[in-house]
Amino acid sequence: MISSYDVAIIGMGTMGSFAALEVIERGASVIGFDRFQPPHSFGSHGGQSRIFRVAYPEGSGYVPMAQQSGQLWDQLGERFKTKLLHRSGMLYMGAAGESFLGGIQESARVHQLHLENLDAWEVRERFPAFQIPDQYAGLFDPVAGWIDVDASIQQAHQQLRLLGAEVVLNTPVLRWHPDGAGVRVITANREVRATKFIFTAGAWTGPILSELSLPLTVRRKVVTWFEPLVPELFAEGRAPVFTFPENWLYGFPIFAGRGVKLAEHLGGLDIPNAGDPIAVPDGSDIDPIRATASKYMPQLAGPPPGGAARLLDAITCLYTLTPDENFIVDFHPAHHQVILAAGFSGHGFKFAPLMGIALADLALQGQTDVPIGFLGLSRFLGQASNIRL
Ligand SMILES: Cc1cc2nc3c(=O)[nH]c(=O)nc-3n(C[C@H](O)[C@H](O)[C@H](O)COP(=O)(O)OP(=O)(O)OC[C@H]3O[C@@H](n4cnc5c(N)ncnc54)[C@H](O)[C@@H]3O)c2cc1C
Incomplete structure (x- = not known):
């Protein structure tokens, strides 16, 4: 039956x-x-974790949904007696006045979100993991963070x-x-x-x-974990989730002893089908990540061109894009x-x-x-x- x-x-x-x-x-x-x-x-x-953020340059419609989702993650964490959303804060960094930070700022303005504006000196003082140049600035969102996938x-x-x-x-x-x-x-x-x-x-x-001939594209993405040269600067509570403009490089504080997770939102190769064999990560995936990391985080990756960081792990994951x-x-x-x-x-x-x-x-x-x-x-x-x- x-x-x-x-x-x-x-x-x-x-x-x-x-x-x-x-x-x-x-x-x-x-x-x-x-x-x-x-x-x-x-x-x-x-890949262990995902960013939770509320300021949303991708579209105004996502902001109220992100706010509601944040409450739901908090409630689920309490119900399951397991922290799911870690509100570590999120630090967006980039050249002052450029579009990368501008989109975040505009979303915050429209939706009256409270983001802290930090100059380069304030970023370096408050979060010494990030040694950004003087012409850069930071935007810190205290309610953002990451979710334990x-x-x-x-x-x-x-x-x-x-x-x-x-x-x-x-x-x-x-x-x-x-x-x-x-x-x-x-x-x-x-x-x-x-x-x-x-x-x-x-x-x-x-x-x-x-x-339905849905207009979906499957894209191979690579996620990496590095062992920082100075781990305490990247510990939970000391470092927030962070992002830089180069290919939208983003990263997470150390969690579960697995090192600092780094990945790029932009770039990656499209694949015909999700079930097809996927190339394992190699130098062409990892070197650009390492180079951006060493530019802004010498205590993670060593000074440029970034030869010192020890790669702990690298995996692939799939975007499904409209x-x-x-x-x-x-x-x-x-x-x-x-x-x-x-x-x-x-x-x-x-x-x-x-x-x-x-x-x-x-x-x-x-x-x-x-x-x-x-x-x-x-x-x-x-x-x-x-x-x-
Ligand atoms: C590298 C990377 C970084 C990301 N970073 C973020 C981030 O920071 N913040 C954020 O909000 N989002 C992020 N995302 C996006 C987020 O992870 C995805 O949007 C989300 O996981 C998609 O969920 P899904 O249910 O569509 O897919 P999945 O979680 O993959 O679930 C689909 C499931 O369907 C199953 N399945 C497929 N075919 C069949 C079948 N025929 N029969 C039975 N089961 C089947 C699969 O096994 C799979 O378990 C990221 C994604 C990637 C890849």
């Missing part, structure tokens, strides 16, 4: 985990499938099991098809029926929803019982609990008060010309 659920979810990584949690907490039955065992490093959530997903899955959700791991969904008002979901050894179906398959979304780098959260245009959330474009993790609420709302109520109007699929309909409406 085929089991039936109120909601089935494909992809129990970042967004699927929090959508499932929200669904089951509202009393509906849920089954979630994942092709791996999250947290893992094959998709988009690998592994703890977040592990805690969500643990809670799901306690609440009776079915979480089926190491089991890819192979096919799905509409079944009357519901959906059939098929794996290698099982078929289930669900009233609603949520797609949170991250970098694998394009192929499994191929009928053309405008805004997310897609919407109903399937041809099947109202199917909801999709994809294209989180390298900045989605911070919103996961709020996306969970939005997805549960769409699945169980058919609408949501979460302000996701600007994330609708309709903005790409011209490009996805074979969508049936």
